[in-house]
Amino acid sequence: MIRLEKRPEPSRTMSYATPLLAVLATMVFGGFLFAFLGKDPIEAIITIFWDPLFGEFAFFYRPQLLVKAAPLILIAVGLALGFKAGIWNIGAEGQYIVGAICGAGVGLAFYPLESWVIFPLMALAGAFGGWAWAMIPAFLRVKFGTNEILVSLMLVYVAEQLLASMALGAMRNPEGRGFPGSRNLSQYESAHNAELIAGTGMHWGVVAALISVIFAYVLLTRHRLGFAIRVTGEAPRAARFGGVNPGRLILFCLGLSGLLAGLAGMLEVSGPAGQITIDFNVGYGFTAIIVAFLGRLNPLGILFAGLLMALTYIGGDIAQSQLGLPAAAIQVFQGMLLFFLLALDLFTNYRLGFGREAAA
Amino acid sequence: MTGALLALSGLTKAYPGVLANDDVSLSIAPGEVHALLGENGAGKSTLVKMIYGLVAPNAGRMEMNGAVFAPSDPRAARASGVGMVFQHFSLFDALSVAENIALGMEDPPKLRELSAQIRDVSETYGLPLSPDRIVGDLSAGERQRVEIIRCLLGKPRLLIMDEPTSVLTPQEVTILFETLRKLSAEGTAILYISHKLEEIRVLCDAATILRGGRVVGTCDPRETSARQMAEMMVGRVLAGPVREAPEPGPALLEIKSLSVPSPSAFGVSLKDVSFAVHAGEILGIGGVAGNGQDELLAILSGEWPCLPESVLFKGRDLSRMGPNARRGLGVLAAPEERLGHAAAPDMSLTENAMLTAADRQGLVSRGMLDWNRARDFAERVIGTFDVRTPGPANAARSLSGGNLQKFVIGREILQAPDVLMVNQPTWGVDAAAAAAIRQALLDLAKNGAGIVVISQDLDELMEISDRFAALNEGRLSAPQPTRKLDVEQIGLMLGGAHGMEVANV
Incomplete structure (x- = not known):
């Protein structure tokens, strides 16, 4: 008989090995999925994981990797801080959208004035927008005990409606001949989040993502607030005994994750996306949840997880266009990654035992 | 004792670092109301958990009507005629009494039949309770009745009650005792766990006193004073290191x-x-x-x-x-x-x-x-x-x-x-x-x-x-x-603290 035995201490080895095992399991079962769809599984896996990095057109895809990974990492770092404390912000997508709207709004308000202060102001506005959007579930949770999972998630759909209304109304490009969507910020130098080194994909978002990783790492390992976050997640009563104010922690964690998501949104709208459109958001806020867990809620892990996720995005796009894999199959593939990660995570705290349990 | 319903001999159960039960023996006759006394941590709950199949003893044996009794889980214990009413209830507030009882049954009859049975039992044993009421609206005493009726529907031969009166008003205690006496008169044995010594004196036929996991005494509670029982529970006071009376500081x-x-x-x-x-x-x-x-x-x-x-x-x-x-x-x-x-x-x-x-x-x-x-x-x-x-x-x-x-x-x-x-x-x-x-x-x-x-x-x-x-x-x-x-006063302070009447001590 196979049983699960609780380990006396969480296994460090397993906690590092599970992300790799999860990636492997995803490759194997994703391979089955692609085979069922009538594609060559080996070729599909190679297309997704190898071609973007080392394939014939890698010079084109590699910068994309940074462009896609930056918002994922930026958002996931913020989410991970909350997740560690058991505070579940599922609505980063909404905060991302509102951050983009606020950031773009400031930029468009100055148009066509050129000044170096515009971009920093946009960044502040984007961060503030995301923060404010996240404070809605935070405040409701602290004040009325509502479930922040539901409230933050619902606010994503509110934010999407807001986005549509902005693209069609207040922020529509007056010179756009009636087409929905704002002016293109990439054509407005003061508001453009341009590549810092041409051809690398390196823009301010990448810088912000790296800074956020370092900031979160120091916070979690060296700062009292990070310790409060970790204790709250491990043992809420012990945290309270240790002097942690749970309400304040909720406000801080939701606020910070909203702030980073908003900043990511602003950097996206002013850079790679360029403009506010109805379909501006492509699910970074949700994928970041996977990234956060894939990175074991550890800032350094998230750095790698974000790059890996970006890889599956880009590789998935290539697989779609070259092999004709349906987009849904790619999404299932990405979902598998989280699924296997969570399933294998069990072995950090448990191990398999064989044979009958000794008499209790 | 001849014709014991349940006989425990040499039961031992160790948890890491603590011997919860050490060579515990006791026997209960049909219809007997048997008190299990002891301070918290004396091993009472471990003992009843073994009888109810929640934990397995490390050593010793249990016999039910002369046959070996080793329930592997509570279901087996219930099948052998052991029912238990826990101190904390496991009921769903949003459901009715009958629905709650049906949920706990392995093969529940139709709700209407069950309601009839519940009415039947509640009238027989003087436990007023309507099967259609929503549990969320019931008082603690009424909730306990739900649990008791749930047990009685299984027609137990031994009913274990863990601190049943801790949540009851005095009026509800009176009703409960009448029910228990009626059950006892019909031959159902009752294992009654409580700290309330006066209750035990009024209700129980025999008492086993546990202390530190061991049986430290048995008595007939009707002929033993609460003081004597408290002494047995608390044990002799050890002459600890004599402390000088401290100067009362600020x-x-x-x-x-x-x-x-x-x-x-x-x-x-x-x-x-x-x-x-x-x-x-x-x-x-x-x-x-x-x-x-x-x-x-x-x-x-x-x-x-x-x-x-x-x-x-x-x-x-x-x-x-x-x-x-x-x-x-x-x-x-x-x-x-x-x-x-x-x-x-x-x-x-x-x-x-x-x-x-x-x-x-x-x-x-x-x-x-x-x-x-x-x-x-x-x-x-x-x-x-x-x-x-x-x-x-x-x-x-x-x-x-x-x-x-x-x-x-x-x-x-x-x-x-x-x-x-x-x-x-x-x-x-x-x-x-x-x-x-x-x-x-x-x-x-x-x-x-x-x-x-x-x-x-x-x-x-x-x-x-x-x-x-x-x-x-x-x-x-x-x-x-x-x-x-001294021990006596402390026993009475604790006993008195439990609302026990000490008039006849």
Whole structure:
């Protein structure tokens, strides 16, 4: 008989090995999925994981990797801080959208004035927008005990409606001949989040993502607030005994994750996306949840997880266009990654035992 | 005894670090109402859990009607005719009585039939209860009736009742006793667990008294006084180290008319609790767990808020201060629950040292944590209090209960508190470790700290406390000098604290 035995201490080895095992399991079962769809599984896996990095057109895809990974990492770092404390912000997508709207709004308000202060102001506005959007579930949770999972998630759909209304109304490009969507910020130098080194994909978002990783790492390992976050997640009563104010922690964690998501949104709208459109958001806020867990809620892990996720995005796009894999199959593939990660995570705290349990 | 319904012989059950039951034997005849007496931690619940198939004994045998009885789970126990009514109910508030009962049955009949059966049983045994009522609307006594009827529908031959009257009004107790007598007259044996000695004298035919996991005596409660039973429960008071009567120092911590409503349904409200702790003194607070001990400690430590001016330290109002502000002033606490409250299970001992010692030990400056100093402090706790662990990097949950307790208490003592409050300092701790912890508390008091020890272990309180008070249902009796109390008075204080009538003692 196979049983699960609780380990006396969480296994460090397993906690590092599970992300790799999860990636492997995803490759194997994703391979089955692609085979069922009538594609060559080996070729599909190679297309997704190898071609973007080392394939014939890698010079084109590699910068994309940074462009896609930056918002994922930026958002996931913020989410991970909350997740560690058991505070579940599922609505980063909404905060991302509102951050983009606020950031773009400031930029468009100055148009066509050129000044170096515009971009920093946009960044502040984007961060503030995301923060404010996240404070809605935070405040409701602290004040009325509502479930922040539901409230933050619902606010994503509110934010999407807001986005549509902005693209069609207040922020529509007056010179756009009636087409929905704002002016293109990439054509407005003061508001453009341009590549810092041409051809690398390196823009301010990448810088912000790296800074956020370092900031979160120091916070979690060296700062009292990070310790409060970790204790709250491990043992809420012990945290309270240790002097942690749970309400304040909720406000801080939701606020910070909203702030980073908003900043990511602003950097996206002013850079790679360029403009506010109805379909501006492509699910970074949700994928970041996977990234956060894939990175074991550890800032350094998230750095790698974000790059890996970006890889599956880009590789998935290539697989779609070259092999004709349906987009849904790619999404299932990405979902598998989280699924296997969570399933294998069990072995950090448990191990398999064989044979009958000794008499209790 | 011939024709015993249930006979237990030599039952032994060990948990890591504690022998919960040691060679326990008893027998119950059909129709007998048998009391199981003992302080908390005496092994009563372990014993009934073995009978009800929730845990398996390490040694010994059980016989039911002469045949070997070894239930592997509660279902097997129920099939053999054992029913149990737990102290805490497992009912769904949103469902009706009949639906709740159906949920607990393996093969429930149609709801209408079941309702008829429920009515039938409730009339037969004088337990007024309508099967259509929603459980959420019922009183505690009525909820208990649901549980009893659930058991009775299984036609048990032995009914185990765990502290059944703790939630009942006097009127409900009267009804319950009539039901139990009726059952007994029909031949159903009842194993009745309670601390309330007067109840047992009125209701039970026989009593077995447990202490420290062993049977320390049996008696006929109708012919034994509550005083004698209390003596058996508490045992002889050990002549502890004679303590000089301390000079009553200035009052450090004062609690004034503290009343706090319970935040949860199963919690206890504190009602008008007042006491003072003086420098160099140990105040012992006795009483059965679940009478407000956890709540009292949470309020004293600052985890729960209370009304202004009800908790004062050297005349300064602490009521609005959180745990860290109180620590800063020198008011420290160690809660009962080691894993998950006093310590975070999956975190290392270094991290757990940081949990409460950050400010007082200078482990933090401008919000940045100094892990090296935290590790040094953890090592100091480990060394001073002989905590058995490979090192401070080990997770708290990898330590045995006694070792973790030494760590948790040591962590607070080494911070040189002015006032220390501990809940169950030696619960589940082996004798040597318990002695070390008690000695450390005595030493701390000698150096001028005021200490509050909340404990269910009366021997412990008699040994180390200068004054003694009993906590019951959120009320605290007036503290009395311990030296002037003997077993009898303490037994009666506790008994009286349980609302027991002592007129005929």
